[in-house]
Each structure stands twice: as C-alpha cells, then as structure tokens.
Amino acid sequence: xxxxxxxxxxxxxxxxxxxxxxxxxxxxxxxxxxxxxxxxxxxxxxxxxxxxxxxxxxxxxxxxxxxxxxxxxxxxxxxxxxxxxxxxxxxxxxxxxxxxxxxxxxxxxxxxxxxxxxxxxxxxxxxxxxxxxxxxxxxxxxxxxxxxxxxxxxxxxxxxxxxxxxxxxxxxxxxxxxxxxxxxxxxxxxxxxxxxxxxxxxxxxxxxxxxxxxxxxxxxxxxxxxxxxxxxxxxxxxxxxxxxxxxxxxxxxxxxxxxxxxxxxxxxxxxxxxxxxxxxxxxxxxxxxxxxxxxxxxxxxxxxxxxxxxxxxxxxxxxxxxxxxxxxxxxxxxxxxxxxxxxxxxxxxxxxxxxxxxxxxxxxxxxxxxxxxxxxxxxxxxxxxxxxxxxxxxxxxxxxxxxxxxxxxxxxxx
Numbered sequence: 001x002x003x004x005x006x007x008x009x010x011x012x013x014x015x016x017x018x019x020x021x022x023x024x025x026x027x028x029x030x031x032x033x034x035x036x037x038x039x040x041x042x043x044x045x046x047x048x049x050x051x052x053x054x055x056x057x058x059x060x061x062x063x064x065x066x067x068x069x070x071x072x073x074x075x076x077x078x079x080x081x082x083x084x085x086x087x088x089x090x091x092x093x094x095x096x097x098x099x100x101x102x103x104x105x106x107x108x109x110x111x112x113x114x115x116x117x118x119x120x121x122x123x124x125x126x127x128x129x130x131x132x133x134x135x136x137x138x139x140x141x142x143x144x145x146x147x148x149x150x151x152x153x154x155x156x157x158x159x160x161x162x163x164x165x166x167x168x169x170x171x172x173x174x175x176x177x178x179x180x181x182x183x184x185x186x187x188x189x190x191x192x193x194x195x196x197x198x199x200x201x202x203x204x205x206x207x208x209x210x211x212x213x214x215x216x217x218x219x220x221x222x223x224x225x226x227x228x229x230x231x232x233x234x235x236x237x238x239x240x241x242x243x244x245x246x247x248x249x250x251x252x253x254x255x256x257x258x259x260x261x262x263x264x265x266x267x268x269x270x271x272x273x274x275x276x277x278x279x280x281x282x283x284x285x286x287x288x289x290x291x292x293x294x295x296x297x298x299x300x301x302x303x304x305x306x307x308x309x310x311x312x313x314x315x316x317x318x319x320x321x322x323x324x325x326x327x328x329x330x331x332x333x334x335x336x337x338x339x340x341x342x343x344x345x346x347x348x349x350x351x352x353x354x355x356x357x358x359x360x361x362x363x364x365x366x367x368x369x370x371x372x373x374x375x376x377x378x379x380x381x382x383x384x385x386x387x388x389x390x391x392x393x394x395x396x397x398x399x400x401x402x403x404x405x406x407x408x409x410x411x412x413x414x
Contacts, residue, residue: 006056006080008097010049014042015101028149029119032103036115039107050108055130058140060091061157067195072102073152083195085337086330099150106144106151117241122146125241127223128155136160141199141225158225159200165208168201170326171374174344177324178205180213180260180285186323187280189267191290191298196329197340198289199225202263205287209261210235216258220250221265233260240265247272251279264288270305277302277314280321294378294401295325295345295367299360319355322347327378331391331399339390341399343367343378364402379406 018038026034039047057080061069066082078096081088097105107115110126118124123145130138139158144151165175176182188205190198203226206217215233222240229235236257237243244250247264248271254262267273267288280286292298299318306314328342345351345367354362367377376384382396383406393410400406 006060006091006093007053008093008095010053011097011101011105012095014046014050015104016098018042018104019098019100031149032107032119032151035103035107036112036119039104040112042108047108050105054105054109058128058130058138058155058157066157068154068156070152070154071097072099072106073147073150074099075147075152076102086195086332103151106153109142109153110144118144125222127158127225127239139225139227141223156195159203160226162207162226163200163204165204168204170344174324174326174346174374177346178208180209180215183285183323184260185280185283185285185321187276187286187288187321188324189288189290189298189322189326191292191295191325191327192329193291193293198328201326201328202287202289203228206235206261206263209233213260215260217261217263218250218254218257218259219263219265220244220247220254221263222247248275251275255279255282255284259284261285261287266290267302273302273305274314277317277321281317286321292327293329294327295343296360296363297401298325298327299355299363315358316356319352322352322355329378329399331382331385332395333385333390334392339385341378341381341385341391342376343381343401344375346370346373346375348373377402377405379409382406383409 022034057069061082064082064084066084068083070076070081078098079090081090110124114124114126126142128140128142137160139160140155141158142153142155144153178188190202192198206228210217210228210231210233213232217233217235218238219236220238220240224237224239227237238250240247240250244253247266251262251264252275262279262284264272264276264286267276267290276286276288290298290301292301302318303311303315324347325345326342328340330338331341333339351363351366354360364377367375368380379400379402382400385391386393386396397406
C-alpha cells in the first residue's frame with residue numbers, strides 16, 4: 001500500500017500524555033481500568049479529536065475498497081491493517097503507533113458500560129457509526145478483544161446498500177421458499193465461514209420480504225448491522241447486549257411480539273439452536289446463520305450440538321422445520337476481486353426422510369441431481385463460475401468442499 005496521509009499526531013499528543021501519567025505499578029486489567037477512568041475524564045474536545053482520528057482510519061477503507069480494518073494489540077506491530085479483496089496487509093505510515101497509545105484510542109471508542117463488559121468477559125461485540133452532516137451514514141461491525149493484555153480491534157464495514165434479490169441468482173423454487181408469501185413457516189439457514197457474505201445475503205432476503213409482504217419482522221443480532229426501514233412490513237431490530245440479553249432470550253420474547261418472520265443472527269450455541277427449532281415448530285418463518293461450509297455439515301452441526309439421547313427427537317424436529325440451506329463462499333475472481341459461490345439445498349420429502357433416518361450422507365447426491373428444484377452442490381457452482389470465465393481452475397479446486405468430486409467434474413469437462 002502507499003504511504004498514508006492520515007495524521008497520527010492526535011494519537012501521539014493525547015494518548016502519549018495520558019499513558020505517561022499512569023503509574024508503572026499498574027498491570028493487566030487494573031491498568032486498563034485506569035486507562036478507562038482517565039479517558040472518561042478527558043476534555044470532550046480531546047475525546048472528539050481521538051474519535052475523528054479513528055474515523056479517518058475507517059474512512060480510508062472506502063478509498064482502498066477494504067472490507068475490514070485491524071489495529072491495536074501486539075499482533076498489529078504498530079500498524080493499521082486492511083483486508084482488500086480477501087488479502088490483509090498493513091498501511092505504510094511514517095511512524096508506528098505504540099501499543100499503549102492504541103489502548104487509549106480504543107478505550108475512547110466505547111462507552112463506560114461497554115468497557116465493563118469488555119473487562120468482564122474479555123471480549124466485546126458492538127456496532128460503530130460515523131454520522132457526519134451531509135454525508136451518508138456509515139456503519140461498522142466491531143469486535144474488541146485482548147492480545148497479550150493489550151487491546152485489539154477488528155471492524156468490518158457494513159454495506160448499507162442492499163443488493164437486489166435478483167443478484168442472488170436463485171431458482172424460482174428457492175425464491176418461493178425464501179418468501180413469506182409462499183412459505184408461511186419453516187427454517188432457512190444461511191451458512192459459511194466468517195467473511196463469506198452471510199449477512200449481506202440475509203439482508204437481501206429480509207429486504208425482499210419487507211417490500212413484498214405485509215408482516216412483522218423481528219431481527220435479533222449481535223450486533224445489529226444494516227438497519228432496515230419498514231416498507232410493507234414492520235421491522236424491529238434487537239441488538240444482543242443492548243436491547244436484549246441473549247439470542248435465546250430474544251427468540252423467546254419475540255413469540256409475544258406477534259412476529260411473522262424471526263431472524264436470529266447467529267445460531268452459536270446449543271440453547272439458541274434448540275430455541276430456534278422450537279419457535280419454528282410453533283409455526284413461524286425463521287432465518288438464521290451458522291458457521292458451516294456446506295448443507296450437510298449444517299445439518300450435522302445442529303445434531304452434534306445436542307446430547308446423544310436427544311438426537312432422535314431433534315433429528316425429527318429438524319426434518320419437520322428445515323426449509324432451505326444456502327452455504328456460501330466468497331471466491332477470488334480473475335479480475336482481482338471476489339465472487340459469490342453457493343451450495344443450495346431445498347428440503348424435499350426425500351431430504352426430510354434422509355434427515356429422519358440419519359442418512360445425511362445421501363443428501364449430497366440429492367443436491368447434485370436437484371437442479372430442476374434449484375439445488376446444486378458447491379462443486380457444481382464453482383465449476384459454473386470457472387466455465388463462465390470468472391474464476392481459475394485452481395481457485396475452484398481450492399474452494400471445493402469435496403476435492404474428489406470437483407476433480408471428476410473437471411475431467412468430465414475435459
């Protein structure tokens with residue numbers, strides 16, 4: 001990257017002075033509590049200057065088309081790091097930022113209440129906004145944590161422009177499964193690793209329902225990313241830790257809020273998974289995300305989260321409520337950017353029987369042969385992207401879940 005024009009002077013002047021005033025006897029989390037106390041006591045003009053410096057780091061993301069920024073902690077080595085089209089590298093600045101100074105900068109970015117949570121559980125998920133008069137609102141998903149007792153931060157730019165539903169490129173049968181108009185209840189999972197675009201896909205689906213159906217949509221997220229304006233639906237946003245205590249609590253409470261669609265940002269623990277199955281089974285249309293790379297792995301992950309004696313009951317319930325699974329990846333494209341590759345499962349009677357009978361391994365073949373219903377494997381979609389000149393053969397192979405099958409597909413091509 002080129003040398004930055006971002007000014008680091010406010011950090012050195014304000015943060016350096018504050019750090020020098022802290023007794024050297026304070027260590028670990030007592031040291032961080034003292035930083036927090038002193039940050040809260042700074043004049044508002046200095047706190048604003050520090051916020052504007054952090055904001056300048058974030059606004060630079062737009063210039064270089066970055067998706068993420070990392071700073072602070074020993075791992076960043078005094079640099080500001082950006083991820084651009086999947087690759088992470090440091091911004092070259094004239095001087096490095098001492099780690100203790102970024103400690104101050106990051107403590108200034110959060111509230112006193114957030115700081116208590118951070119010091120209590122050593123991690124903080126929150127949303128961050130830049131709202132300048134005359135400029136569009138910019139929002140970021142943030143995670144603050146500790147790296148060898150120093151503060152580290154990752155922020156991901158939230159795309160405030162919702163992609164049109166057609167951009168998903170799904171079959172009409174899949175589009176019906178995602179719409180409240182055609183499927184009044186059932187569970188849809190959007191899955192993929194971190195940074196695979198799950199949130200963007202989910203926002204596109206929510207927006208499509210918001211614009212086409214008269215309903216009530218409740219979104220439970222940690223944190224809330226894109227904020228949907230109510231169009232034909234009433235859209236509620238409930239942020240875990242701010243509006244509700246947990247995903248499970250938000251899901252249970254939503255049943256008393258007259259919802260048509262319930263969106264659970266992440267099925268991250270057994271309690272949330274079980275609650276999601278129960279509320280869907282009660283007759284609601286539910287969407288959620290999982291950190292899994294395929295439809296089969298998603299089903300196995302849910303079953304694997306429960307005790308052995310409960311698995312038969314959960315397997316039957318999952319077979320009853322599961323409607324659709326979209327597993328996706330962002331793959332490096334030949335133009336130096338990234339393109340979406342996805343595996344799509346529509347839960348047909350045959351798929352339900354396979355889940356009930358604990359024959360999940362049979363589902364891959366159903367995916368491969370289900371094109372008339374809009375289904376495809378990840379390998380088939382990667383081959384499609386290669387055939388259309390969007391990705392290289394190596395990239396298709398590297399991103400395949402089933403290496404043997406992608407090899408067979410290319411041999412058929414040859």
